Amino acid sequence: MEAQRRNRLILVPCPFQGHITPMLQLGTVLQSKGFVITVAHTKFNSPNPSYYPDFKFLEMPDGLSDLNVSSKNLVSVLSGFNINCKIPLQEALTQMVKTNGHREKIGCIIYDEYMYFSNAVANHLQIPSIILSTSSAANMLTYQAIPRFLNDGYIPLKETMLMDPVPELQPLRFKDLPFSNATDSDGLLQLISEAHKTRTSSAIIWNTAECLEQSSLAQLGQGYQIPFFPIGPMHKMVPPSCCSLLEEDYKCISWLDEQMDSSVIYVSLGSIASMDEKGLVEMAWGLANSKQPFLWVVRIDSSNGRDGIKILPESFEKTVGERGYIVNWAPQKEVLAHRAVGGFWSHCGWNSTIESVSEGVPMICQSYFGDQKVNARFLSQVWGVGIQWESDLERGEVGIVIRRLMVNEEGKVIRHRAIELKEKIEISIKQGGSSSNSLIDLINHILLS
Structure with missing residues (x-):
């Protein structure tokens, strides 16, 4: 446990409800195992620090005005985060390293897959990084297949093919692909491409369980040379806490x-x-x-x-x-x-x-x-x-x-x-279950990085 106490983990969530919730749950899980947690977050949709008194919170200027964010402008908003937040995070962590010296080290940066600027910051500071994927492994398979779709002429998608099954990704149809009806499909594909091509991270954490996605995880593993840690469902591993960005009516x-x-x-x-x-x-x-x-x-x-x-x-x-x-x-x-x-x-x-x-x-x-x-x-x-x-x-x-x-x-x-x-x-989250064992493996991976 002493080794964990000397390891500060920097968590970089994407500031939307479906992304920030699992990141804060992950922080709670790792904090319970002895790690020290800092959440580097955007000003937009910033979490409430009072809900997590044991965490340190670091706000990054994000360059957003009071923009009405919707599904129609998500691509431009995410691109803006990756442009505007890189330097503030790099400067803040550089100062943190100088201040803490040998008393405490930054064990790694764990970042949402869409906040890929964090990977560049980690490389610059020579800090290990790990991706948190907040979607399913099956969804990641569709991203992994994009180069094949482009090469085979499936993209751009045609209206006549939307009901056709996707080769090698059954039971998905082309209409089920995450970019099939995107307002800015070209922009989304570019965002996904940027997020994937800049990766040099040492592992991927998944908020899923092997009993749900064993086949998808196995397929993904054929294309990645890094370990996967499916430790979900994380909300079942932590005490009830408020991750909501909206006021809940009890x-x-x-x-x-x-x-x-x-x-x-x-x-x-x-x-x-x-x-x-x-x-x-x-x-x-x-x-x-x-x-x-x-x-x-x-x-x-x-x-x-x-x-x-x-x-x-x-x-x-x-x-x-x-x-x-x-x-x-x-x-x-x-x-x-x-x-x-x-x-x-x-x-x-x-x-x-x-x-x-x-x-x-x-x-x-x-x-x-x-x-x-x-x-x-x-x-x-x-x-x-x-x-x-x-x-x-x-x-x-x-x-x-x-x-x-x-x-x-x-x-x-x-x-x-x-x-x-x-x-x-x-069964998977109990001691000896697949998710419980993956969490143990993740802790060891962080300590040995």
């Missing part, structure tokens, strides 16, 4: 306490995705038509920057009464672990995916962009714990698919598979 837990076991459909489409007014209203009446109790997250900016709750018709609230509960943001991990929740209508971001399968909660998979589409396909076609939604939102169909999952025989079969997967994940 009053919904009291409402859940009043509901029957496995009766509630929980609906949350993530922290960035939005739907138009028509889609929001159709979802509302679909929930009403399903006759199922529901907990629905409707962000203040959920409908093209507008407060989605204010868009809902008054007659909707009168119709559903006490059967529905709407919040701006929910404590998702606690919600999914609640006995009353029997289904999750999700955008299928990786955090939501792994949190749901860890609790044995089956899903309705409505993906929007990026790795969400890969995750949705695996949830429905590989793990068999979800129903993939690929239509426009229409109230009649929404009500039908909810009842398919929550009431019908099909849903019972899916729920049984979800519970089996939960049990496998529980």
Whole structure:
């Protein structure tokens, strides 16, 4: 343990909810093992230091104004971070090394795969670096295949090929690739290329488990000459803590306490995705038509920057009464672990995916962009714990698919598979399990680097 205390780890998260959450969870895991943690973060979406009193926080100027960040400008925002944050981080760590001297060393820099400037800083300061991949291993396989796609003429994708299976990446179709509907697909491909070609890191950490992605991890390993450490699901390895960038409404837990076991459909489409007014209203009446109790997250900016709750018709609230509960943001991990929740209508971001399968909660998979589409396909076609939604939102169909999952025989079969997967994940994080052993190997790797 003394060796760990003399090792300070620098964590560089990407400042979006789906990325910063696993990085802070990783910091909590490693801090519990004796390492000293510094989180180097952007001013944009900066974490609340009061939630992590044992961490040191280092703010990096990011060059962003009060920009309204959405899926439409993510590429330019991420590129901006990599341009603007490199020098501030390098200068701060240089000063840290000079100040601490031999009393404490920087053991390594652990950085989000999209904050690849950190790798250049690590090389400059001759500090080891490790990548944290906050998406699935299956998603990384699609990135690894990009040179092959370019060479074989699959990129740019053509409308006529979107439903075709991707060679060597079944069950994915071309429409499931994370760049298939990107607003700036060329920019995204360039960003991915930059992130991969600059890598000289010594390892990759994954917030996944071998029981979920053994095949994908094995395929990836054929193209990398560095060790992988699948140590997930990390949220099951740490005490409950607040990683949320939005205020969580805990009053919904009291409402859940009043509901029957496995009766509630929980609906949350993530922290960035939005739907138009028509889609929001159709979802509302679909929930009403399903006759199922529901907990629905409707962000203040959920409908093209507008407060989605204010868009809902008054007659909707009168119709559903006490059967529905709407919040701006929910404590998702606690919600999914609640006995009353029997289904999750999700955008299928990786955090939501792994949190749901860890609790044995089956899903309705409505993906929007990026790795969400890969995750949705695996949830429905590989793990068999979800129903993939690929239509426009229409109230009649929404009500039908909810009842398919929550009431019908099909849903019972899916729920049984979800519970089996939960049990496998529980074994992986126990002592002697694959994720537990990977964590031990990761600690040894850091100490020997």
